[in-house]
Amino acid sequence: MTGVFLCTCQMKNAAVWAGRVEKAMPGVPIFSHQELCSGKGTRFAAARVKQRKLDKVLLAGCAALQSKAYVARFAASAGLAQGAIDSIRIFPSASTTDAARAIQRAAAGRGLVPVFKTRRVALQQGVLVVGGGRAGWETARLAASLGYPTTVIRKEMEPARDPASGIETLPGTTLVSLTGSTGHFSARLSQNGTAGAHASVGVRDFGAVVIAEDDWTEVDAPSLQGGPLVAGRVVLLAELERLLEGLPQRERPRHVVIVLDYRVDEGTAAFESALRTAISVRERWKPQVEIALRDARVAAYGLEALYDRASASGATFMKHDGALKIHASASRPGVTLRFHDAALSEDVELSCDVAAISAAGLAQRREDALAVATGISQDGYGTLQENNVHLLPTGSNREGVFVVAPGYEQDAAFSIHALLSHGTISVELSHAVVDGDKCVLCLTCVRSCPFKAMRIDEKEKKAECIPESCRRCGICEGECPARAITLPAWSDEILMAMAGASR
Amino acid sequence: MRARSAAARITVLLCENSAWKASAELPADSALRGVDFVKIPCSGRVDAGLLLSLLEHGSAGVLAVGCPKDDCTFLRGNYRAEKRVSATRAILREAGLDEGLVRLSFVSAMDAHRLRESVLDFKRYLDDNSSS
Numbered sequence: 001m002t003g004v005f006l007c008t009c010q011m012k013n014a015a016v017w018a019g020r021v022e023k024a025m026p027g028v029p030i031f032s033h034q035e036l037c038s039g040k041g042t043r044f045a046a047a048r049v050k051q052r053k054l055d056k057v058l059l060a061g062c063a064a065l066q067s068k069a070y071v072a073r074f075a076a077s078a079g080l081a082q083g084a085i086d087s088i089r090i091f092p093s094a095s096t097t098d099a100a101r102a103i104q105r106a107a108a109g110r111g112l113v114p115v116f117k118t119r120r121v122a123l124q125q126g127v128l129v130v131g132g133g134r135a136g137w138e139t140a141r142l143a144a145s146l147g148y149p150t151t152v153i154r155k156e157m158e159p160a161r162d163p164a165s166g167i168e169t170l171p172g173t174t175l176v177s178l179t180g181s182t183g184h185f186s187a188r189l190s191q192n193g194t195a196g197a198h199a200s201v202g203v204r205d206f207g208a209v210v211i212a213e214d215d216w217t218e219v220d221a222p223s224l225q226g227g228p229l230v231a232g233r234v235v236l237l238a239e240l241e242r243l244l245e246g247l248p249q250r251e252r253p254r255h256v257v258i259v260l261d262y263r264v265d266e267g268t269a270a271f272e273s274a275l276r277t278a279i280s281v282r283e284r285w286k287p288q289v290e291i292a293l294r295d296a297r298v299a300a301y302g303l304e305a306l307y308d309r310a311s312a313s314g315a316t317f318m319k320h321d322g323a324l325k326i327h328a329s330a331s332r333p334g335v336t337l338r339f340h341d342a343a344l345s346e347d348v349e350l351s352c353d354v355a356a357i358s359a360a361g362l363a364q365r366r367e368d369a370l371a372v373a374t375g376i377s378q379d380g381y382g383t384l385q386e387n388n389v390h391l392l393p394t395g396s397n398r399e400g401v402f403v404v405a406p407g408y409e410q411d412a413a414f415s416i417h418a419l420l421s422h423g424t425i426s427v428e429l430s431h432a433v434v435d436g437d438k439c440v441l442c443l444t445c446v447r448s449c450p451f452k453a454m455r456i457d458e459k460e461k462k463a464e465c466i467p468e469s470c471r472r473c474g475i476c477e478g479e480c481p482a483r484a485i486t487l488p489a490w491s492d493e494i495l496m497a498m499a500g501a502s503r
Numbered sequence: 504m505r506a507r508s509a510a511a512r513i514t515v516l517l518c519e520n521s522a523w524k525a526s527a528e529l530p531a532d533s534a535l536r537g538v539d540f541v542k543i544p545c546s547g548r549v550d551a552g553l554l555l556s557l558l559e560h561g562s563a564g565v566l567a568v569g570c571p572k573d574d575c576t577f578l579r580g581n582y583r584a585e586k587r588v589s590a591t592r593a594i595l596r597e598a599g600l601d602e603g604l605v606r607l608s609f610v611s612a613m614d615a616h617r618l619r620e621s622v623l624d625f626k627r628y629l630d631d632n633s634s635s
Contacts, residue, residue, distance in 0.1 A: 015527070022519075026544065377578065390576050397578055450578040473577035474548030478587060483552060490544050492553055498541045499514045499557055 001497055002113070003029045003054040004103065005045050007036035007061025010092035011099075020100035021060075025113050027494040029054070037064040042077050049078040058110070059087040060103050086110055114488060116430040121468050123183030123420050124207035125149060130175050130370070132156065134229060135406045136212035140167050142413035143210070148420065151204070153189060178374045181453070181469040182400035183207050183425065208416045211376065211384055211396075212404040213367055228262075228362075229406070233328040233335050233354060236407040237270075240277055240356040244285055253353030256287050257337060261294035261322060262361035268300040270358045275306045277356070278315040289315040290350070292337065294322045318350075319343045326355055359407030375452045376401060397450050399469055430489050431470035432477060436462040438484030445476040445485060511563040513538045513629065515622055518546045520576040521612045522568035528615035534623055546570065546607070547580025551591040554605050564604045564629045568618060571609045581609060603628055 006021060008014035018032045031048050033041045036059065049057060057080065059065045065087045075082045088106040090099045108115040125148055129140040132154030144150040144167050153173040172192035180186045185206045228234055235243055237258060244252060258274050260266055271293070278289050291310075296317065298304045311317070320339035328335040337350040366382035376396045379387040385396055385403035394402045394412040400419060404412040419425075431453070434445075439462040445454040446463065453469035454476060456462075463485070465476070477485045486492075517523040519542045526540050543549065546569025557565050567588060569581040584607055592602035606628075608621040 022542075026519075026542070386578060387573065388578055389574055390578075448579070448583065450580075471577060473545040473580055474543070475545060475577060475580055475583050478548050478550035478553075479583060487544070487548070490548060492556070495516075495541060495543065495553060496556065496560065499516075499539055499560075499562065 001029070001052065001054050002056040002058065002107070003031065003049065003052060004058045004060065004107065005036055005048075006030065006032040006103075007034075007041070007059070007065060008032050009035050009037075010062050011090075011096070013096060017096040017099060020096050021103055024100045024104040025107060026489045027498065028107070028113055029498070036061055037070055042074055045074065046078040049080065055080070055084060057085045058103070058107055059085065060090050060099075060106075061087075062092075063089055065089075116428045116488070118426050118428050119467065120424045121183060121427055122424050123422075124185075124205050125420055125423070126151065126204075126206040127208050127210065127416060127420075128153070128175075128185070128187055128204070128206040129210045129212060130154075131210075131212040131214065132169070132171075133212060133214040133406075135214050135404045135409055136210065138406075138409035139210050139212055139402075139404050139412050141165060142409055143416055146413060146417050146421075148207075148416065151206070157192070175370065175373050178209065178401070180205075181398075181466045183420070183468065185209055185400065207400070207420045209374070209401045210404055210412055210416070211370065211374065211401065212412075213365060213370060213384070214362065214406055228326055228357065230328045230330050230335075233330070233333075234326055235354065235356055237274060237277055237356045237358040238407040240354070241280060241284075243354070244281065252285055252287065254287050255352040255354075256281060256289050257335070257350060257352045257355045258289065258291045259293075259324060259326070259337070259355055259357045260291065260361060261320070262324060262326075262357050264361055265294060265322075266297075266358055266360045268297045268303060270360045271297045272300070272303060272306065274358060275303075275310045275315075278310050279306075279313045282310075282313040282315055287353075290318055290352070291315055292318045292320050292324060292339065292350075294320055294342075318348070326357075328355070359405050362406055374398070374401060376403065377450070398452050399471075425468065427467045429467055430472060430487075431467040432465040432472075432474075432485050432487050434463045434465065435484045435486070436460055438482045439463050440482050440484075442481060444479055444481060448479040449476055511537075511561060513622075513626060514557050514562040514565045515540050515625075516543045516546075516549060516565065516567040517541065518569045518576075518580070519544055521570040521574075522610050522618055524612035525610055525615045525618045528613075529619055532619070534626075535619070538622060538626070543567075545575070545577045545580040546584035547575070547577060547582075549584050550587050551594060554588070554591045555594070558604060563633070564606070564625060566622060566625045567605075567607045568621065569607065569609050571611050574611065601632055603632060 011017050022030050029052055033044050035041045066089055071082055071085050075085055107113045127143045127148045127150045129136045129152045132152050140150045140152045151168040153170045157172045173189050176188040176190045178185055178187050186203050188203050260274055274291055278291055282289050298307055319342040321342050324339040326337055335352050335355045339348055341348045367384045371378050376384050377386040378384055393408045394404050396403045402412045451469050451471050453466050454463055457464040474487045474490050477487050515538055517526055517540055523542045546567055549567045554565050569584050575581045588607040591605050595602045606625055610618045
């Protein structure tokens with residue numbers, strides 16, 4: 001068993017560095033000490049070597065660790081041969097990432113850790129947007145403006161909103177199935193014919209998929225039906241500051257209402273962003289600011305203090321009973337809010353210039369069919385995107401599939417850009433390996449993989465892992481009843497060695 | 504499986520996304536002597552085979568620690584772990600052994616105190632039940 005010792009005397013952010021090295025070399029014990037070359041540091045290391053029964057050691061730090069005298073001293077105190085000790089110099093100017101990579105490369109070069117090959121995977125550039133509501137259309141517009149050929153499909157038969165934008169629009173089309181993985185998805189589309197019969201449009205390939213099945217649209221002409229958003233009057237909370245920034249001083253609203261819990265009860269995150277926006281808007285432009293909410297949620301670190309700061313900045317709070325109505329039209333100025341004030345217990349009519357709705361307050365539709373077609377996990381209400389902090393705001397359990405709610409279009413567009421812009425990605429082949437002799441095609445791994453990274457190799461007659469989708473969690477390895485799956489960096493042997501080394 | 508002696512050690516499997524980070528915050532503590540912390544990629548990685556072979560190779564008991572229930576980095580790992588740890592306990596029960604030798608708990612990355620508590624609690628349990 002090999003151990004890596006880091007000397008952190010010259011590194012400013014030692015903990016971050018140690019974390020990076022650990023991440024780069026799973027399964028290798030990493031120890032760090034502030035002064036490895038001192039007597040105390042050497043005793044620390046020697047004790048660890050004996051405790052974990054390490055037979056090879058890699059030292060990383062300043063030049064002192066490379067001196068022959070020190071290596072001899074270390075070897076004597078740890079009871080190792082001098083040949084079992086290697087050292088690598090890390091310059092204090094190196095970033096933690098570079099330093100971690102250098103150590104990983106040194107360890108790999110000396111055969112201390114398993115080395116994985118990498119493979120380049122080409123990425124399709126097309127983007128498929130499912131849903132032609134506000135979020136879908138806005139994401140499509142942004143993706144197209146970043147240069148990705150974009151296709152919008154929507155269930156409704158209405159024509160394209162903006163035919164000049166270069167975005168391909170397929171009205172009356174639904175997504176039937178989505179196979180493939182990051183960068184090369186195959187989407188089977190089905191189109192409603194004029195006679196009402198479904199005709200398959202066929203299979204199309206895309207690099208990324210956006211799911212934005214909300215029916216909230218922005219009314220930008222008096223004749224158009226939509227809502228509840230009205231350009232310049234009823235906006236999303238995330239866009240309020242951008243809207244105010246863009247207006248000349250004379251036209252800036254004097255009275256702004258921030259609406260929380262509009263259709264659905266929201267959490268502390270929405271409350272926090274409402275408070276921050278209210279404080280910022282008050283400080284920058286001094287309009288009258290009211291926050292209408294059903295319940296103030298302060299059960300998170302620092303929220304109570306933030307609430308006090310918002311009050312002190314001049315924002316006022318009103319409690320509605322959850323049935324708040326917003327009346328506004330694009331043709332005339334002003335917004336009217338009608339609700340039952342729970343604190344005053346009377347009906348209130350509130351007029352303001354701009355109302356801002358928090359995006360999480362817009363109820364999303366239950367999307368069971370789409371969840372089945374795409375394999376995207378749902379939350380407790382059946383809406384798409386699982387309620388997991390590691391996915392928010394736009395991630396999903398399939399890498400390359402984004403779930404977008406109104407207000408998060410930019411985030412999604414940048415995520416797509418970050419994924420596709422290089423045209424290829426480099427994938428380390430440390431994914432789960434299936435032993436074809438043991439695999440009985442029971443589909444347990446296909447069912448249990450949260451990331452849809454397992455599939456059946458029809459030719460080889462065994463399960464197979466897609467490296468670019470695999471997140472190296474080991475769930476399939478634990479779940480496989482035939483014990484046919486191994487995650488190479490975390491095999492049973494490595495874990496047993498880690499646990500057993502001290503005995 | 505040999506009976507627990509004073510020298511037998513406890514294995515604690517820590518999910519690297521939460522509990523492993525919490526373990527970095529643990530103070531040097533004589534109460535935690537005899538406890539081996541082992542990093543695993545996700546609590547969903549544990550299975551009956553691994554847990555039983557750890558016991559077989561001399562662990563006094565195995566405690567797996569994962570992320571809090573709905574905050575798994577890999578979405579479902581800790582639910583899977585829960586299922587498998589309870590299956591392992593059933594195997595131990597059927598073999599006439601103490602099912603408490605294997606345990607699962609959930610802590611977040613900032614809960615070093617809670618991690619310490621659950622490790623000590625497990626240690627106490629093993630100490631109380633080691634005579635049989």
